[in-house]
Amino acid sequence: MPSYKLTINSESISVEASPDIPLLWVIRDMLGLTGTKYGCGKGVCGACTVHFNGSPIKSCTMAIENADGGAITTIEGLVKEKEIMIKEAWIQLDVPQCGYCQAGQIMNAAALLVNNPNPSNVEIDNTMSSNLCRCGTYSRIKQAISLAAKNIKQ
Amino acid sequence: MKNNLDRRTFLKLSSSATGALIVGLQLQSCYRKEEAATQYAFSPLIRIDTDGWVTLTAKNPEIGQGIKTALPMILAEEMGADWDKVKIEQADFDVKYEEQWAGGSYAIILNWDLMRKAGAQVRYALIEAASIHMKLPTNELISNNNRVFHKISGKSMPFEALLEKAALVDLPEEVAFKPVEDYKIIGKPTPQTDVKDIVNGTTSFGIDISLPEMLYATVRKNPVFQGKIKSYNEASAKSVFGVLEVIELNNEDYGGRLLEANSPNFVNGVAIVADTTWAAFKGAEKLEVEWDNTGLRKENSEELFQRFYKQLSETKIERKDGDIHKARRKAAKNHEAIYEVPFLAHVPMEPMNCTVHFRDNFCEVWVPTQNPQAIENGLMKLFQLKPEQIKIHLPRIGGGFGRRYYGDYAMDAAVLSKKFGKPVKLTWSREDDIQHDWYRPGSVHKMSVSLDSQGKVIGWQHILANASRKTSLGRDGRPAGTEIDAYDFPAGFVPNLQLEYGHVLSDVPLGQWRAVAASANAFPVHCFLDELAHMQQIDPIDYFIAFLGPARMVPVLGDYEFDNNRFLHVIEKVKQISNWETPLPKGQGRGFAARKGAGSFIAEVVTVEVEANGNLNILRVDAVVDCGIIVNPSGAQAQVVGGILEGLCAALYGEITFRDGATVQSNFHDYPWIRMKDVPDVRVDFIKNNLPPRGLGEPPLPPAIPALANAIFAACGKRIRKLPIAGQLLN
Numbered sequence: 001m002p003s004y005k006l007t008i009n010s011e012s013i014s015v016e017a018s019p020d021i022p023l024l025w026v027i028r029d030m031l032g033l034t035g036t037k038y039g040c041g042k043g044v045c046g047a048c049t050v051h052f053n054g055s056p057i058k059s060c061t062m063a064i065e066n067a068d069g070g071a072i073t074t075i076e077g078l079v080k081e082k083e084i085m086i087k088e089a090w091i092q093l094d095v096p097q098c099g100y101c102q103a104g105q106i107m108n109a110a111a112l113l114v115n116n117p118n119p120s121n122v123e124i125d126n127t128m129s130s131n132l133c134r135c136g137t138y139s140r141i142k143q144a145i146s147l148a149a150k151n152i153k154q
Numbered sequence: 155m156k157n158n159l160d161r162r163t164f165l166k167l168s169s170s171a172t173g174a175l176i177v178g179l180q181l182q183s184c185y186r187k188e189e190a191a192t193q194y195a196f197s198p199l200i201r202i203d204t205d206g207w208v209t210l211t212a213k214n215p216e217i218g219q220g221i222k223t224a225l226p227m228i229l230a231e232e233m234g235a236d237w238d239k240v241k242i243e244q245a246d247f248d249v250k251y252e253e254q255w256a257g258g259s260y261a262i263i264l265n266w267d268l269m270r271k272a273g274a275q276v277r278y279a280l281i282e283a284a285s286i287h288m289k290l291p292t293n294e295l296i297s298n299n300n301r302v303f304h305k306i307s308g309k310s311m312p313f314e315a316l317l318e319k320a321a322l323v324d325l326p327e328e329v330a331f332k333p334v335e336d337y338k339i340i341g342k343p344t345p346q347t348d349v350k351d352i353v354n355g356t357t358s359f360g361i362d363i364s365l366p367e368m369l370y371a372t373v374r375k376n377p378v379f380q381g382k383i384k385s386y387n388e389a390s391a392k393s394v395f396g397v398l399e400v401i402e403l404n405n406e407d408y409g410g411r412l413l414e415a416n417s418p419n420f421v422n423g424v425a426i427v428a429d430t431t432w433a434a435f436k437g438a439e440k441l442e443v444e445w446d447n448t449g450l451r452k453e454n455s456e457e458l459f460q461r462f463y464k465q466l467s468e469t470k471i472e473r474k475d476g477d478i479h480k481a482r483r484k485a486a487k488n489h490e491a492i493y494e495v496p497f498l499a500h501v502p503m504e505p506m507n508c509t510v511h512f513r514d515n516f517c518e519v520w521v522p523t524q525n526p527q528a529i530e531n532g533l534m535k536l537f538q539l540k541p542e543q544i545k546i547h548l549p550r551i552g553g554g555f556g557r558r559y560y561g562d563y564a565m566d567a568a569v570l571s572k573k574f575g576k577p578v579k580l581t582w583s584r585e586d587d588i589q590h591d592w593y594r595p596g597s598v599h600k601m602s603v604s605l606d607s608q609g610k611v612i613g614w615q616h617i618l619a620n621a622s623r624k625t626s627l628g629r630d631g632r633p634a635g636t637e638i639d640a641y642d643f644p645a646g647f648v649p650n651l652q653l654e655y656g657h658v659l660s661d662v663p664l665g666q667w668r669a670v671a672a673s674a675n676a677f678p679v680h681c682f683l684d685e686l687a688h689m690q691q692i693d694p695i696d697y698f699i700a701f702l703g704p705a706r707m708v709p710v711l712g713d714y715e716f717d718n719n720r721f722l723h724v725i726e727k728v729k730q731i732s733n734w735e736t737p738l739p740k741g742q743g744r745g746f747a748a749r750k751g752a753g754s755f756i757a758e759v760v761t762v763e764v765e766a767n768g769n770l771n772i773l774r775v776d777a778v779v780d781c782g783i784i785v786n787p788s789g790a791q792a793q794v795v796g797g798i799l800e801g802l803c804a805a806l807y808g809e810i811t812f813r814d815g816a817t818v819q820s821n822f823h824d825y826p827w828i829r830m831k832d833v834p835d836v837r838v839d840f841i842k843n844n845l846p847p848r849g850l851g852e853p854p855l856p857p858a859i860p861a862l863a864n865a866i867f868a869a870c871g872k873r874i875r876k877l878p879i880a881g882q883l884l885n
Contacts, residue, residue: 001395018395018433025432029370034362035355037552038431039503040584044822047503075355087353094345094788097796098218099352100359100503100552125831132822134503134553135218136799137792138833 004068009077019065024048026064027074035075035103046131049104050074056111075103082152083110089148097135105131109145118149194317196276198250199229206300206314209241213251214261215524217554219851220789221261223347225269227785231339232273232332234297242347247526247546256524257559259752259849262785266847275325283319284311334844343788348550360522360549363509365577370431371570372581373403374438375423375590377816378447379661386424386443394440396433401425403566413532419565421590431581451661452815458660462598465619465656473640476650481613485604493678494876496809498594498667499825504552505587506563511577517544521564522551529561533568556666560592588825589817592665593810595620597637599678609690611701614648619656623664637671643679646710668800669852672751676856680747684864695729695746721750724757724778731839732759732776743868747857752849754781760861764870768884772802772834779838782845793850794838801858803828807880
């Protein structure tokens with residue numbers, strides 16, 4: 001069984017796994033980090049979004065062999081000051097309903113705000129439209145991103 | 155309403171609990187002997203600890219409707235708790251809680267008095283205790299912020315100092331509820347109980363359960379409804395690294411139909427047991443299997459709808475008022491139209507899953523379910539177990555929308571765990587979820603109306619034909635269920651009215667979908683009314699108000715009366731806040747619909763733009779809601795917005811079709827759901843009153859569909875009579 005090296009939430013690890021197992025299932029079933037969710041397995045719902053070398057990716061469609069040597073951040077590792085401010089905006093606006101998609105939403109939003117600290121509504125819409133929310137929390141997500149952007153700037 | 159949390163039952167049941175002290179008559183002597191008590195359980199729902207913290211039990215399954223927050227808020231309000239010093243614990247399934255299910259927008263309706271009583275009883279005990287300690291009359295004491303205060307002097311004592319004496323108070327059966335004017339917690343926007351854990355990724359949903367030595371499983375299901383297994387090649391799946399076992403799961407070998415009379419316990423297929431979920435999924439994909447689909451109907455959508463159309467002329471009358479035929483002959487004008495509504499899937503974000511640890515004749519289950527009782531019943535029958543041999547945990551649920559009312563993802567998990575003597579987590583793929591749902595039935599509606607010379611509706615006929623969820627998968631001659639009943643709007647508002655149902659048997663599994671029958675029936679009813687208004691060149695809201703007649707209680711059936719006062723109020727209000735009378739630019743239009751559901755009244759206006767090329771933009775939605783007292787305004791607003799978006803989304807693109815007995819759609823690429831860029835601005839206005847709170851999960855959804863279709867007509871003159879709208883407007 002091949003072995004792969006990963007940095008996950010700042011910790012260096014190696015995992016032995018079948019080369020084609022998607023990162024999602026390494027994270028969930030092998031590393032026990034269940035904050036990252038399975039929603040579609042096809043990269044179309046965004047529930048599994050993590051950061052790979054700083055960029056948001058759909059972990060359900062990235063095989064471990066293509067992730068070798070990469071640095072991954074999951075929702076559990078989103079602990080920098082600015083990232084916590086994003087989570088606080090989510091809490092303040094009581095964003096989640098069922099909550100299942102929210103880790104993916106926050107991961108995508110956090111990456112957006114790093115690259116674009118002052119996103120317009122259209123930019124938020126375009127970026128966040130890769131993440132599905134079945135309960136319909138979209139307008140609160142949008143407000144939370146704007147609130148977090150404002151709080152981070154101050 | 156029955157008070158199910160009977161105190162004696164509770165004492166008997168919970169006296170076996172260790173650690174916590176159960177307070178009550180029968181146990182007072184034993185209480186006195188216990189010196190070191192740190193926890194005082196006043197009921198199965200309320201515990202106060204000597205450190206000053208109040209622990210409240212959230213008894214119902216949390217599927218995102220906010221009930222894990224709302225029910226404890228009611229308890230906290232009545233007892234005078236400090237919300238910042240309250241801990242909330244999710245209950246397991248237990249007979250002592252009764253009515254532990256999520257559906258029909260019933261949770262607040264059924265639990266309002268129950269929660270208030272449980273909270274008020276504890277307040278009574280604490281005030282009695284404070285009266286002894288403080289040597290003050292009880293009528294001068296109030297409880298607030300985890301303390302009992304003397305109203306005159308302002309002196310106070312914390313709850314924790316009162317526990318010993320409060321524990322000796324016999325809780326009264328009759329207890330006064332707090333006046334609405336004194337509410338401090340109810341009516342205050344309150345973030346969800348689990349919000350911090352959700353944003354940190356630490357909430358455990360059912361799919362996140364992990365147990366030592368746990369096996370991961372999935373089932374390669376026969377795509378054809380009710381199909382069986384002919385043969386399979388075990389080695390083809392075992393060639394996948396991580397696949398451990400391959401097992402045939404033929405429903406007939408495991409009890410057949412124990413969960414529901416009209417449904418198999420699980421979908422026939424071949425289970426793949428593995429060391430990760432992914433290995434199980436891959437093994438299922440690689441499995442070479444031949445199915446046995448002999449003797450099945452092998453449904454096709456087109457043919458199924460043809461059967462629905464044919465059934466329009468062979469119906470049973472569900473309600474008959476006056477004589478529609480006489481009205482038709484007398485009428486100045488008769489009008490009819492046929493509407494068509496598709497099948498829909500639920501697609502909650504968390505796919506179906508269940509984890510079971512079956513050992514020593516004890517079945518422990520972690521299951522995201524709206525209906526734990528059904529699962530317990532099924533397990534009892536399947537394995538000949540008694541309730542005490544089953545423990546069902548209720549983890550937070552990643553959405554339900556009616557799908558998780560059915561337990562067909564639990565029985566096979568239990569079978570596998572029993573077989574291996576290890577915990578098994580069985581997970582469905584998204585494809586399984588969409589292809590083996592309990593679909594919202596599609597339907598055909600023939601609407602006929604008779605108008606007098608003034609344009610007043612004197613006759614109304616609604617014929618609905620479809621396969622009913624009540625006889626889903628039924629070929630056993632059971633009486634036909636109906637998808638329209640004698641209470642359906644506008645029953646009570648028209649002197650000559652006939653509601654008819656044409657029932658078609660089908661092999662498609664059918665079930666409750668958010669708002670159930672109203673999710674389909676509101677569309678033809680409220681679009682047809684809009685047609686009548688436009689036909690006579692009358693403003694659709696004015697026409698609807700005239701149709702409803704004066705503010706009054708409208709007798710509908712038996713004791714049931716429709717409160718037309720409250721209904722007219724939300725309609726008039728939505729007309730005002732949506733700027734209904736302000737003209738819109740060319741290509742834009744507003745549509746209106748209003749309904750009553752789960753005791754709540756909702757009026758909605760949708761504003762759209764239809765571009766010259768047929769491109770549709772939903773610009774804005776205004777909603778006015780009267781649900782009585784609003785327990786948690788934050789959760790209530792979320793339910794209304796979510797329900798409206800779900801209605802719009804279903805109207806825009808929702809459609810499940812069948813070919814050769816199987817579902818065509820398989821994932822979010824061909825069963826799309828609304829995305830942020832398409833979401834309109836939804837403005838919700840709540841009517842403030844002190845009437846008992848009513849349901850909110852379902853009622854916002856149905857009116858959104860006709861309001862959207864009516865807005866499209868106002869914008870471009872295209873009458874939508876068939877859903878989904880997708881593609882119909884394009885030039």
